[in-house]
Amino acid sequence: MTMVSTQTATPSTQKIGPAIKKPLVIVSVLVILAICGGLIYYFVSNSGSKDWRKNTVKVERGPIDVRIEATGTIKPVNEIKVSPKVTGLIKKLTVKQGDIVKEGQILAEMDKSNLLGAIEASRGSYLMAQDTYEKLQHGNRPQEVAIAELQERRSRDIVRQAVQNTIRLKAMVESATQTSLRDDTLATRQLYLESQGAASDQDRLNAETQAKVTRAQLDAAKRELAGAEAALAQNKAEAAAAHQTLLLSQMGNRQEDISQAKHAVIQAKGNLDSLLSQLDDMIIRAPFAGVITQKYADAGAIVTPTTSAATTSATSSSIVALAGVLEMVAQVAETDIGKIEIGQEVEILSNAYPEHPFHGHVTQIAPEAVVTQNVTTFEVHTTIDDDRKGKLLAGMNVSARFVAGRMNNALLVPTVCIVSRHGKTGVLIPEKDGNPTFKPVKTGPTSGTRTVVMRGLNDGDLVFVGLSKEGLEQQGYGDGGIKQQMGGGRQGGGRHGGGGGTSVPIPRSFGH
Missing domain, CATH: 2.40.50.100 (RNA polymerase II/Efflux pump adaptor protein, barrel-sandwich hybrid domain)
Known part of the structure; x- marks a missing residue:
């Protein structure tokens, strides 16, 4: 009985099992498909509201160096021919x-050959003038003074002899005068006696002859006395001259003569120095x-x-x-020149070395503006402190960034976020649904990749980075349209829309 019942139960079990498992598999597949569909719907439905955030940044506060940018040229400080x-x-x-x-x-x-002879001649004149000056400065030698004294004594002796001779001749004249008077008187008496017959004619003639002889002797004595007196005067003059010569010899040379000789030395030395200077000028340094x-x-x-x-x-x-040494000469706008000071730091950027900024400081600010095509600028000269290898060359065009100050709590956005529309500066901010809208802002100084926002944004606001209207439409953010503030919504979309906003580059990672 048992064996029969077992055999009859086995076929029925095999028929019922597959019938039960097949609906279970179908139900499981349907559940899995439902879950996947729900997840896909969830992510798809929420992707449009979240993906736009990855292209935004927050407006934050922080420090920033206030910089003034200008173009410049590398020039030598000194350049001569x-x-x-x-x-x-x-x-x-x-x-x-x-x-x-x-x-x-x-x-x-x-070539200096023509100067050598002139220099030797000038040197000889200088040495001669110097010897003359030293001679006058030192005065006469003792031997010369002794000779002057001897001449002075000799002159005195001659005067003394002349005086004695004059005295003797005066006595002779006096004696001759008396003799002449006597003989004249005797001749007159003999003439009278002859007329009276008391004397002979011969006696009269003898008396007259004697009178004539004595008168001739008197005249000769007078002439000799006059010559002696003249010689005495000359001897006295010579004696006086000898005395003065002795005094000059004892006193030395006149100060004027010494000064004149000194000036002659200076003149000769000047001529020599002039020629030597010309000789030195033949060496170009x-x-x-x-x-x-x-x-x-x-x-x-x-x-x-x-x-x-x-x-x-x-x-x-x-x-x-x-x-000479190179410097940077920058053309700073008139509106920024008031922020430039002597000693102010500057960063110098060159196209030849874009990855290597150079540094310096302001040394000179031009006192007069330069007007080029109705643009007023001032030349600012700066040093180049760290170009030891001489990479910068004269004539290179560079960009200059002057550090004009520091703002410690400035409202900052990336510079790439700044766009313009119809001449107005602003940024793209997201609305609740992620659609970008243009918001005007007032910007301040720019330092590298960051710009100061003076008005129009608040700390923590979101702004789009590197997005354009066309880029948003292509990626399907929001409803794919730009609000009317962006220049005409869908009707103004694309490049031909009514006044669309200015585009900025879109990153490669946009929307991926």
Whole structure:
């Protein structure tokens, strides 16, 4: 009985099992599909309201350096054309274009043969004048003074002898005078006696002859006395001169003569120094450290400073061009010049080295503006403090950023968020449904990637970064349209819409 019942139950069980499992599988698949559909619907329905947030940033407060941007040019502080003072022949040129030279380094040598003879002659004149001055300054030698004393004594002796001779001659004249008077009286008496017959004619003649002889002797004595007196006067004058010579010899030379000799020395020394200076000018030296930027003449060329420098002319006005330390000259707008001060820091950016900013500080602010095409700017000169390798070259165009101050609690947005519409500056902010709308703002200073918002936003507001109206429509954010503030909604959408907002670049990650 048992075996029969077992065999009959097995077939019925096999028929009922598959019938029960098949509905269960179907139900499970339907449940899974329902769950997946719900999840897909949930994510799809919510993606439009959340994806737009990843393209926004919060407006935050923070510190920012206030910078003034301007364009500039690299220029040398000193730039000259080195020339000789006078026309001459270049004997030797020691530098070439591109050489870096130090202050005082020899650049060239001029022919100096014509100066050497003149210098020797001038040196001889100077030495002669110096000897004369020293001679007058030291006075007479003792031997010369002794000679003057001897001459003075001799003159006195001659005067003394002349005085004695004069005295003797005066006595002779006096005696001759008396004798002449006596003989004249005797002759007169003999003449009377002859007339009376008391004397003979011979006696009268003898008396008259004697009177004539004595008168002749008197005249000769007077003439000799006059000559002696004249000689005495001359001897006295010579004695006085000898005495004065002795005094001068004892006193030395006059101060005026010494001064005159000294001035002659100075004049001779000046002439010599002038020639030596011309000789030194034949050595052309660098007036300051720098680099040789141009070469206008070679050895053997004649340089004439009065002519213009030209490579095709027979002569040139310069030998080389020398540029000194480089500086940056920026053109700062009139509205910003009041914020620039001496010593202010500056950042210098060059297209040749975009990843390597240079730094310096303001050294000079031009007192006069430069007007170019109705734009008023001021030249601001700055140093270049950290270009030790000489990367910046004269003539390079650069950008300058002057650090004009610091704002510690400024409202900041990324600079890329700033757009403009119809000449108005603003940002794109999201509405509740994620649609962007243009909001005008007043911006302040910009420093690198951040800009100060002075009015129009609050701390914590969201703004779109790098989005445009076309980009939002293409990605299907919100209803795909831009509000009327953006320039005409759907009707003004695209590039041909009614006054659409200005587009800014869209990141590659937009919407992905």
